[in-house]
Amino acid sequence: MQSAQCGSKLAPPDLQDMTAAMPRLGSAIMVDTFSYETLYSEKSVDTPLNPGVHAKYDFAVAYPAPETLPLDGLIQSLQSAVDSDSTKVLAELAYYPHQLGALELREYTAQKLATDRGFTVTPDEIALTNGSGEALGLVIQALTNPGDVVLAEEFVYMGTTAQLRRFGADIRGMAMDEGGIIPEALDTQITALAAAGEKPKYIYVIPEHQNPMGSTVSAERRKAILAICHKHGLPILEDDCYVDLRFKGDVQPAFRALDDSGIVVYVASYSKLLAPGLRLGYFTASPELMRRALSFKLGSGPNQFAAIAIEGYLRNNLESHKDNFNPLLKAKCNSMTAALEEHFGSSGATWSAPEGGCYVWLTMPEGSDIASIRDEVFEQGVGYVAGTNFEADASGRIGHNSARLCFAFESVEKNAEGIALLAQLFKQHGAM
Amino acid sequence: MQSAQCGSKLAPPDLQDMTAAMPRLGSAIMVDTFSYETLYSEKSVDTPLNPGVHAKYDFAVAYPAPETLPLDGLIQSLQSAVDSDSTKVLAELAYYPHQLGALELREYTAQKLATDRGFTVTPDEIALTNGSGEALGLVIQALTNPGDVVLAEEFVYMGTTAQLRRFGADIRGMAMDEGGIIPEALDTQITALAAAGEKPKYIYVIPEHQNPMGSTVSAERRKAILAICHKHGLPILEDDCYVDLRFKGDVQPAFRALDDSGIVVYVASYSKLLAPGLRLGYFTASPELMRRALSFKLGSGPNQFAAIAIEGYLRNNLESHKDNFNPLLKAKCNSMTAALEEHFGSSGATWSAPEGGCYVWLTMPEGSDIASIRDEVFEQGVGYVAGTNFEADASGRIGHNSARLCFAFESVEKNAEGIALLAQLFKQHGAM
Numbered sequence: 001m002q003s004a005q006c007g008s009k010l011a012p013p014d015l016q017d018m019t020a021a022m023p024r025l026g027s028a029i030m031v032d033t034f035s036y037e038t039l040y041s042e043k044s045v046d047t048p049l050n051p052g053v054h055a056k057y058d059f060a061v062a063y064p065a066p067e068t069l070p071l072d073g074l075i076q077s078l079q080s081a082v083d084s085d086s087t088k089v090l091a092e093l094a095y096y097p098h099q100l101g102a103l104e105l106r107e108y109t110a111q112k113l114a115t116d117r118g119f120t121v122t123p124d125e126i127a128l129t130n131g132s133g134e135a136l137g138l139v140i141q142a143l144t145n146p147g148d149v150v151l152a153e154e155f156v157y158m159g160t161t162a163q164l165r166r167f168g169a170d171i172r173g174m175a176m177d178e179g180g181i182i183p184e185a186l187d188t189q190i191t192a193l194a195a196a197g198e199k200p201k202y203i204y205v206i207p208e209h210q211n212p213m214g215s216t217v218s219a220e221r222r223k224a225i226l227a228i229c230h231k232h233g234l235p236i237l238e239d240d241c242y243v244d245l246r247f248k249g250d251v252q253p254a255f256r257a258l259d260d261s262g263i264v265v266y267v268a269s270y271s272k273l274l275a276p277g278l279r280l281g282y283f284t285a286s287p288e289l290m291r292r293a294l295s296f297k298l299g300s301g302p303n304q305f306a307a308i309a310i311e312g313y314l315r316n317n318l319e320s321h322k323d324n325f326n327p328l329l330k331a332k333c334n335s336m337t338a339a340l341e342e343h344f345g346s347s348g349a350t351w352s353a354p355e356g357g358c359y360v361w362l363t364m365p366e367g368s369d370i371a372s373i374r375d376e377v378f379e380q381g382v383g384y385v386a387g388t389n390f391e392a393d394a395s396g397r398i399g400h401n402s403a404r405l406c407f408a409f410e411s412v413e414k415n416a417e418g419i420a421l422l423a424q425l426f427k428q429h430g431a432m
Numbered sequence: 433m434q435s436a437q438c439g440s441k442l443a444p445p446d447l448q449d450m451t452a453a454m455p456r457l458g459s460a461i462m463v464d465t466f467s468y469e470t471l472y473s474e475k476s477v478d479t480p481l482n483p484g485v486h487a488k489y490d491f492a493v494a495y496p497a498p499e500t501l502p503l504d505g506l507i508q509s510l511q512s513a514v515d516s517d518s519t520k521v522l523a524e525l526a527y528y529p530h531q532l533g534a535l536e537l538r539e540y541t542a543q544k545l546a547t548d549r550g551f552t553v554t555p556d557e558i559a560l561t562n563g564s565g566e567a568l569g570l571v572i573q574a575l576t577n578p579g580d581v582v583l584a585e586e587f588v589y590m591g592t593t594a595q596l597r598r599f600g601a602d603i604r605g606m607a608m609d610e611g612g613i614i615p616e617a618l619d620t621q622i623t624a625l626a627a628a629g630e631k632p633k634y635i636y637v638i639p640e641h642q643n644p645m646g647s648t649v650s651a652e653r654r655k656a657i658l659a660i661c662h663k664h665g666l667p668i669l670e671d672d673c674y675v676d677l678r679f680k681g682d683v684q685p686a687f688r689a690l691d692d693s694g695i696v697v698y699v700a701s702y703s704k705l706l707a708p709g710l711r712l713g714y715f716t717a718s719p720e721l722m723r724r725a726l727s728f729k730l731g732s733g734p735n736q737f738a739a740i741a742i743e744g745y746l747r748n749n750l751e752s753h754k755d756n757f758n759p760l761l762k763a764k765c766n767s768m769t770a771a772l773e774e775h776f777g778s779s780g781a782t783w784s785a786p787e788g789g790c791y792v793w794l795t796m797p798e799g800s801d802i803a804s805i806r807d808e809v810f811e812q813g814v815g816y817v818a819g820t821n822f823e824a825d826a827s828g829r830i831g832h833n834s835a836r837l838c839f840a841f842e843s844v845e846k847n848a849e850g851i852a853l854l855a856q857l858f859k860q861h862g863a864m
Contacts, residue, residue: 032693033693033694033718034662034667034693034694034695034718036667036694036718036720036721039575039633039634039665039667040574040575040720040721040724041573041574041575041576041577041599041724042577043573043577044573044574044575044724044725044727044728045724045727046720046723046724046727047723047724047726047727048723049530049531049532049723049726050530050531052530061527062528063526063527063528064526066522066523066525066526067522069522069525069526071514071518071521071522071525072514074737075507075510075511075514078507078510079507082503082504082507086503089503090498090499090501090503091498092709093498093501093503093707093708093709093710094495094496094498094501094707094708094709094841095493095495095708095709096494096495096703096708096709097708097709097711098481098482098484099481099482100481130562130711130730130731130734130735131731131732132731133730133731133732134730134731136730137730137731138730141473141475141476142472142473142476143471143472143473143476144473145473145474145475159731163730167473201471202471230466233471235466235468235471261464261465261466262465262466262468263466271528275525275526275737276525276526276527276528276529276732277524277525277526277527277528277529277735277736277737278525278735278736278737279529279562279731279732279734279735279736280735286465286466286468288468288472288478289468289472291478291479291480291481292472292473292476292477292478292479293476294479294481295476295477295478295479296476298562298565298566298568298569298570298595298730299562299563299564299565299566299569299591299711300563300565300708300711302562302711302735303562303709303710303711303712303734303735303737303738304709304710304711305506305707305709305710305735305737305738305741306735306737306738309737409526
């Protein structure tokens with residue numbers, strides 16, 4: 001219907017009449033800047049966008065090896081899906097995705113979890129999400145009231161702590177050593193908090209190739225932590241997004257594989273294994289918790305286009321992809337740690353010895369401050385994330401002399417060059 | 433590091449020691465169901481998942497013509513992007529997307545807005561989102577405090593009203609006629625609300641091919657509404673997601689094209705033009721409002737994979753796609769309205785005469801209740817969404833005798849068959 005045919009109840013008012021009735025507006029409609037000053041919600045914060053700039057040697061990122069990204073394979077998988085059943089693919093794309101996401105990728109994910117992680121869930125117990133970040137945000141919203149105490153590793157992924165804080169969590173750090181969370185310290189901590197009227201609500205843990213420290217929690221510790229969490233009634237939010245990136249040693253069983261009670265919420269991702277730009281993560285949890293978490297979604301399930309490509313590619317190529325991917329990660333890691341040995345060996349610094357994942361955790365001697373010089377070093381060519389950014393409790397007390405170095409993104413050669421430059425810049429700034 | 437090499441501070445506790453210390457656990461770790469009863473957040477609601485079932489004649493959906501979905505074209509566009517510069521595509525997928533999303537699609541979107549919608553914004557003033565649903569959710573969070581009065585068309589898209597309610601909005605309906613919002617009634621309403629201490633915060637409007645009513649607001653009315661909103665200091669949240677789906681009559685200028693002051697937040701989508709499963713919408717707003725809205729994102733920008741495919745496809749094929757798409761929409765619409773004329777012509781029912789979009793709005797005579805029989809009619813083969821679902825104020829007062837019928841999804845033939853069956857079922861249930 002055109003406007004000329006409309007207006008049966010009321011004729012459309014003439015603009016000139018309207019502005020004549022409101023003379024103080026004049027031509028201001030199209031010129032003056034409208035002020036939102038009193039209109040923003042109380043919860044909204046004016047947050048600068050990521051400037052999107054990179055250092056010459058970018059060890060600050062969190063990206064896996066881009067050289068291994070199977071672009072042609074993903075596109076061929078899409079084409080194969082269309083060639084084998086275009087009606088089905090059309091139907092998948094033509095509908096709004098179900099809240100759980102594309103069924104085929106959920107079926108594949110259920111198989112992968114059974115094979116690789118040793119636990120059985122049905123495809124309907126898996127929800128695909130826009131990266132694991134969305135999964136974490138949804139679960140956090142379903143479990144967190146403002147003021148709730150939540151436990152996380154004392155140094156931990158800042159994307160999760162940012163979401164925890166946004167939904168009001170009071171985050172406390174869990175003591176760690178090279179083997180991750182220390183069960184006995186955890187038990188003592190929870191007991192003490194409960195005695196002080198601050199019983200924690202749940203714990204968040206990255207048990208394989210922890211971000212940022214690189215540690216993996218052993219099966220024995222996982223069982224002990226599960227026992228402690230059952231004793232105190234605390235769910236475990238397990239973030240397993242690095243599990244596919246192991247190039248040395250043995251994978252440990254998922255918390256979720258050790259426990260069918262529902263106490264474990266399991267979150268993982270295809271972002272690290274394939275490509276962050278695909279935006280596909282997933283989670284599984286007890287049915288009611290899943291429903292409550294999914295009710296916080298803005299819109300429907302994640303993109304079907306990437307889901308079809310991922311499912312087709314991984315179903316046929318997971319092992320060959322890992323055979324290509326993980327040795328390269330290993331070479332990149334070795335290049336970085338060899339350069340650390342060469343340039344930091346006599347400095348009193350220590351660093352982790354990763355068995356997988358993307359990160360080396362560098363600790364300079366006590367008293368050294370590499371957090372305050374981060375921006376200058378970045379400008380001079382080397383990017384890293386200072387330890388202060390990963391402090392669970394944001395106290396600024398323990399992270400000044402540490403940094404996360406991503407070995408997975410730059411080339412073998414650039415890892416070596418960049419670490420040499422980093423040593424030079426630390427000396428220049430009096431940090432070593 | 434393997435666990436055997438770890439544990440420098442504390443040896444990993446033995447599980448048997450832990451369970452011995454906690455005898456009441458026994459083997460319960462892996463058997464009993466963990467109870468979340470006291471752990472859910474106060475804001476979380478146990479919401480059933482969409483059952484994902486479809487009626488034989490599904491007029492309840494909101495999907496554009498699946499036959500026109502350019503699957504091969506999208507895949508070829510991806511392949512072309514890789515062939516022409518695989519390093520660039522790799523870099524785009526290997527990084528986490530910027531909060532604004534893929535630059536190329538933002539550049540294309542800026543050009544499309546200038547050409548098709550008559551306003552100029554830079555690519556950095558556009559944020560891509562996981563469908564327009566995410567865009568709406570982010571803006572709503574940046575502008576809404578619990579209890580805020582928000583105005584929306586009296587019948588309006590339930591996805592938006594669900595989000596508005598979730599963030600605490602007190603939604604009031606704006607009076608409409610066949611030409612959409614009635615400006616004079618709006619001015620009167622705002623004045624009366626303000627006098628009662630309930631000044632609205634902003635208005636939400638779908639000005640082209642409104643969902644569910646199909647109306648388009650004329651340029652004259654838009655100017656009048658802008659003048660009213662400036663007078664009262666109310667931003668306009670413009671949802672333009674149907675604008676590309678016009679098969680008759682003239683497109684009207686976007687609110688955003690009539691006003692550069694920042695008062696208009698413009699949201700649109702590629703879901704309807706191409707495919708819902710691609711999950712790509714976008715919005716543009718004044719800079720601070722955009723930053724605040726984006727700070728509510730869970731995770732980074734939307735998937736780059738679909739973005740690259742969409743950009744490549746539309747840059748070369750927008751016009752030919754619309755030349756294929758819109759005539760089919762028109763044929764489907766004509767088939768449905770002809771069947772309504774044939775089977776409902778003497779019933780006292782009226783229906784809208786769409787110039788585009790996806791929906792016919794059917795209004796049965798006053799007193800008829802087609803909302804209460806919806807589930808039975810669905811089971812018997814015809815799906816529709818009852819008018820009560822679209823009531824902005826959820827009063828349940830005005831929608832019992834109306835329904836939204838999607839003409840865009842089923843075939844020309846099924847539209848005719850389904851309407852014939854609908855008439856038969858309405859008679860069977862005493863609704864006509």
